[in-house]
Amino acid sequence: DEDGNFVSFTPSGEDSSITTSNVASIPVFDRVPTTNSGGLNFLMDWNSPTTNNLNLEVIDRAFTTIFESSTSGTRYETDVFNNTNPDGDYDFYYTIFDAVELTSLEDINVRLFVIDSDGIKTLLEFTIPAGTVTNARIPFGTFNQTTVDSVVGYSNVSLL
Secondary structure, three states: OOOOOOOOOOOOOOOOOOOOOOOOOOOOOOOOOOOOOOEEEEEEEEOOOOOOEEEEEEEEOOOOOEEEEEOOOOOOEEEEEEOOOOOEEEEEEEEEEOOOOOEOOOOEEEEEEEEOOOOOEEEEEEEEOOOOEOOOOEEEEEEEEEEEOOEEEEEEEEEO
């Protein structure tokens, strides 16, 4: 629908369908993270990867420890937040790596795909505006890890 939610349609035996000229767009992604029982899987993708090099980190809310870091130098940054990490609130950070420019030269459209150990999928989309400082950690998303009766769960996966 217009809010980006998936809509399913199951006709009954008596229903008929009508064709309209309304346009429907279906996003197609060439790569998404896999489900892993060992934690929270994530994959970041963005436009113009040949001119924009992004890095991705997960840091605890108190900003005391970098728990995950992906600096591949390719189009995708991907990692797993292990379920053996301490419970708490964590934030996703991006860094625009650039050895020459002090600020980004163009808008960068970013997608972060997140899949938890139960297979629950979340897609976070945002735009880094042109003129954003390079080579600095910038928080953009968050999640919570909680363990109850030895079962690790994830919640509140969202943009900041």
